[in-house]
Amino acid sequence: MRIFFSIITALFFANVSLGASADKVSGASGLKELGITYTLKKSTAPIPNKIHVLRIDLGLNRVKPKVALGPDPDGDGPAEVALTDPRKLASSPSVLAFVNTNPWDSFPNAQGRKNRSWYAGQPVDIHGLAGTQGKMRSAMGPSNASVWFDAKGRAHFGHQAEDKPQEATTGFQLILSQGKLTVGMGGARHPRTALGTDEKGQILWLAVVDGRQPRYSEGMNMHELASVMKELGCWTATNMDGGGSSIMGLMGQDGKLKVMNQPSDRSFGRVKIRPLPMVLTITKSPRLKE
Numbered sequence: 249m250r251i252f253f254s255i256i257t258a259l260f261f262a263n264v265s266l267g268a269s270a271d272k273v274s275g276a277s278g279l280k281e282l283g284i285t286y287t288l289k290k291s292t293a294p295i296p297n298k299i300h301v302l303r304i305d306l307g308l309n310r311v312k313p314k315v316a317l318g319p320d321p322d323g324d325g326p327a328e329v330a331l332t333d334p335r336k337l338a339s340s341p342s343v344l345a346f347v348n349t350n351p352w353d354s355f356p357n358a359q360g361r362k363n364r365s366w367y368a369g370q371p372v373d374i375h376g377l378a379g380t381q382g383k384m385r386s387a388m389g390p391s392n393a394s395v396w397f398d399a400k401g402r403a404h405f406g407h408q409a410e411d412k413p414q415e416a417t418t419g420f421q422l423i424l425s426q427g428k429l430t431v432g433m434g435g436a437r438h439p440r441t442a443l444g445t446d447e448k449g450q451i452l453w454l455a456v457v458d459g460r461q462p463r464y465s466e467g468m469n470m471h472e473l474a475s476v477m478k479e480l481g482c483w484t485a486t487n488m489d490g491g492g493s494s495i496m497g498l499m500g501q502d503g504k505l506k507v508m509n510q511p512s513d514r515s516f517g518r519v520k521i522r523p524l525p526m527v528l529t530i531t532k533s534p535r536l537k538e
Contacts, residue, residue: 327371376418444485
């Protein structure tokens with residue numbers, strides 16, 4: 249029996265890693281030339297999972313990461329952003345792909361209760377460093393959970409006071425550091441989003457794991473997610489917001505952005521796209537725009 253479970257465990261990690269069956273989808277014509285590759289990985293044992301992966305070659309200087317934030321609903325007031333459909337956040341003609349990023353929360357009412365029904369236009373507080381074009385909408389002290397990009401588009405993990413991020417996001421925690429997992433085994437399985445890079449910060453991986461969908465894709469714990477990011481080739485990786493927020497979009501052959509994963513929120517049995525405070529987009533480099 250012990251041997252049997254050892255075999256099952258080995259098969260699971262083989263399936264959630266590079267050994268999983270994969271359907272490669274190129275997306276819109278020309279994405280590969282820009283340094284963008286999409287892969288769908290499917291694991292089957294011990295539970296089914298769908299893992300959507302975007303590999304971005306930032307070293308080619310043909311695309312740039314850019315944070316897209318929802319509107320500020322109250323200026324100098326406490327709210328930092330109003331929740332917005334992520335497809336609207338990523339609606340700029342230059343956007344080629346996007347994923348969700350920072351966690352957030354609502355504000356308590358007079359009775360101290362928070363409305364977490366998440367509706368479009370809802371004023372919320374972004375957790376962690378968040379900003380675009382050098383202007384931070386949400387500020388914070390040093391954190392190893394931040395993922396930010398300098399003026400040249402190179403990726404960095406962990407924000408210090410002296411850093412000058414051009415585009416900035418923050419997740420929940422670092423799950424891979426210097427090629428080693430920083431999280432223990434076990435824990436709850438949920439839909440997940442992760443950002444990771446190679447040692448030079450030139451190759452960026454965006455990964456979304458579908459979850460909470462029995463027999464289709466059930467999600468991963470932190471250790472499983474970190475193992476996938478390591479197998480992809482990441483040197484460093486951060487777990488971003490997940491659950492019903494996990495979403496990935498990519499430009500299709502028809503020139504329109506398509507949601508590549510299957511988000512877990514439902515409304516009358518149908519997939520419901522959760523409004524978000526912000527997304528990380530991948531845009532065509534300004535010098536390549538027609």
